[in-house]
Amino acid sequence: MKILNTALHDVRTGRFERTLSALTAAGAAVTAGEIYLSHDAASFGNKMMYWPLVVVPTAIPAGAAGFFSRRAARTVLPVASAAIVINGLQGCYLHIRGIKQRPGGFTKYNMESGPPAFAPLLASLVGGMGLLAALLRREDLQLPGDGEDH
Known part of the structure; x- marks a missing residue:
């Protein structure tokens, strides 16, 4: 119970x-896997579909490093996270453009069957978690090997 009270x-x-650094790493791993499956199903028809598979996984080691190192949480994690937010916004634009380019343009059917318009914003949320982690104060967890970096 003490652990739960301390966490709260x-x-x-x-x-x-x-x-939040660790959650960013985990969220990036799950999101990158989902992006791969979705873009693979579309046969990577546009070369831009590879970008999130390059950008999003950068938060995995950055988030893990942020868990163990205060310095990484304040330097590496926000850089990787900002790149993910930007890439997610770009992806949202590209998905909406893809829907508009389908026969019939921007219709309910094309919204349902075309690229998911707002899915890239979910990746941006992972990046936002990493940015938020960099702004927060560090928990007083005592982990083996904690040194002056804590």
Whole structure:
């Protein structure tokens, strides 16, 4: 119970940097897998479909590093996260453009059967988690090997 109370106190006081860094890494892994499957199903018809598979996975090592290192959480993680946010916004534009280019243009049918218009924004949310992690204070977790970097 003490662990749960400590965790809730940390969240309430903005001490969530390590946990959110780890969640960013996990979210990036799941999101990259989903992007791969979706874009593979579309046969990578546009070369731009490879970009999120390059950009999103950068948050996996960056988020893991942010969990273990305060410095990485404040430097590497926000850079990777900002790139993911930008790429997600770009993807949303490209998906909407793809829907508009289908026969009939921007119709309900094309919205349902074409590229998912707002799916890239979900990747942007993963990037947003990493940016938020960089702004928060660090939890007082005592992990083996914690040194002056804590």
